[in-house]
Amino acid sequence: MDNREIIYLSKGLPKNMVYKDEAYESGIWKEQCEELFVGFDQINGDQVANPEYHGGSDRVVCVYPFEHYAHWESVFGKTLEPSAFGENLTPIGMREDQVCIGDIFQIGEAVLQVSQGRYPCSTINKRNNNNLLLKRIVETGYTGYFFRVLEEGKITADSQIKKLDSHPEQITVSSIHHLYFHDPSPSVEVIEKIVGIEELAPKWKKYLLEKIEKLPG
Template identity: 65%
Template sequence: MAERSIVYVSKGLPKNRLYNGQEYRSAIWKEQTDELHVRMQQIDGDEVAAPEYHGGPDRVVCLYPFEHYAHWEQEFGQPLEKSAFGENVTAIGMREDAVCIGDIYQFGDAILQVSQGRYPCAKINKRNQNNQLLKKIIATGYTGYFFRVLQEGTIRPDSPIVQLSAHPAQVSVASVHHLYFHETSPDPDVLRRMLEVEELALKWRKLLLEKQQK
């Protein structure tokens, strides 16, 4: 596995933008910064436009694996802008298949716990002026994911990433995404094992329960 490291950190406030001539409001437009001051509920200077769908204590810090940028550049024949997925931390060595729900990491002096994969929405298409991107993200599982905050602190681009503990269930972010989006008849034992991970965010727990009941 690649050595873990931060490439850049980003934050942003909601903005009004245009897509296909229609105005929309979103905080997906992030700007690079020298540091993130991470609180229990949110990052200073980083807000969401639609709190009914975004934000909250289980979704304070969003990470997107830097390796995926090369994939999308090859896929679409052009590079994406920085923070193209509205992430706060863009990092190497932190792919969805290598990170598990409940894992605990230290970024600088902030301590974070993986809480859920990202449920991608159409704002990603609008942000990147690409109406194929959302579909491809769901197909690949290259969604990025969220952390809850266990200890407030500051994250800088040169802050080390240290894994403090690995959750014993070893339910990867990628495996939850794959089961939900791509398994029409999921293995009941696998689904039950995912639901037994208490650290899984409530939103995703509800999604998996709905899957279980179908």
């Protein structure tokens, strides 16, 4: 029985902000909404500020598991705002260790496929006024992840989340994160297996192949 549920939907346009006297522009500041129209390349009314590192067809819907909010609030003793990590979709029952690259879900009218984990950046610190957050996210692997869009459509706050297909390789988002960030001597065969998953976003294939190149010998 599926035990998945939407807690928040969020979207937003890039904003000019200031953090510690430094100006920056980012799309991480999103606002709660009752529905999203999810297209193949972006969500209506949702844009990124730096397309080199954000957005594109492999990163249309940003997901951050709601379970992590309680963890961070306990660690830092501070209540977090909705979409504190710049995500579009905040669900329960869909942690990084519960979803695999290539898994397919229907949420409302949209059919979505897990494409890659999130490579977190320091804007998360700025968004939450917390210089320790990025480091702890990398340590824990509580990064969130992205969907590509297989079928466009509307998602509403009360839409059901249905798993349509489990990828046969069963490589979780969490396992790739820990291999990349925390395994000093990973198996080349394991990396090559992961890189061989067609559904994994090319950017992450590049990261993993670079890790092979850095291995001793």
